[in-house]
Amino acid sequence: MNSTLEKPPRRKYPRISAGDSQARRVAAVILDVLSGARSVKQAAEALEVSDARYYALEARAIDGLVTGCAPRTKGPRRSPEREIAKLRTEIERLKRECERRQALLRTAQRAMGLTAPAPVKPGRRGRRRPVKRALVASEVLRSEPPAAAPVVEHQS
Incomplete structure (x- = not known):
């Protein structure tokens, strides 16, 4: 009588869909170490990395775990x-x-009886006045003949 409303059997393992095979392998080894099934030395050998690199991978994994456990914001997500x-x-x-x-x-x-200010028409600007310093420098350059570079003879 209840056969049409039966639920599918529950899985005995967690559903993990993300990650490539290498990432899943590293995650499995890290979980083995954290559960006590392997030592750090064994895990590093299994992953073919140094102990220091294993600890770095473990820290990244734990950081990801903590980030994944953080509560998500409610409502629609902000997109750019x-x-x-x-x-x-x-x-x-x-x-x-x-x-x-x-x-x-x-x-x-x-x-109030005020007139609107007349719009400024973009026209030609007046001729630019020469700068005093530039005029002085120009006069100096015109009056002095170019100095000849001293000739140095090499003895060989």
């Missing part, structure tokens, strides 16, 4: 694309608000 879209909409909102306030300012100025 979503953040960019949010910032763009904020920019558009602020632009519209700026234009609105500029229009309000112009309306208030007209109501």
Whole structure:
């Protein structure tokens, strides 16, 4: 009577899907050492690394374990694309608000009888005045003839 609602049998081992064969092998050896099934020396020989390298691998593995056990944040994850879209909409909102306030300012100025300042036309700038130092240096260069380099004769 309960045959259609039967659950599949439970696994007797944990479900581990990540990592390549080398990473899984290193993880298994580290777990053996941490459980006491192997010594550090045996683990280093099995992995064909030095004891110091084994300890470095173990530290990385424990760091990953602790990071994996940290609570995850609730809600949707932040992605850079979503953040960019949010910032763009904020920019558009602020632009519209700026234009609105500029229009309000112009309306208030007209109501008070003020005239809007004339827009500055981008035109040619006036001729640049020469710099005094540059003129002095230019005069010095023009007045002095170039000094001839001394000729040194080599005796052989």
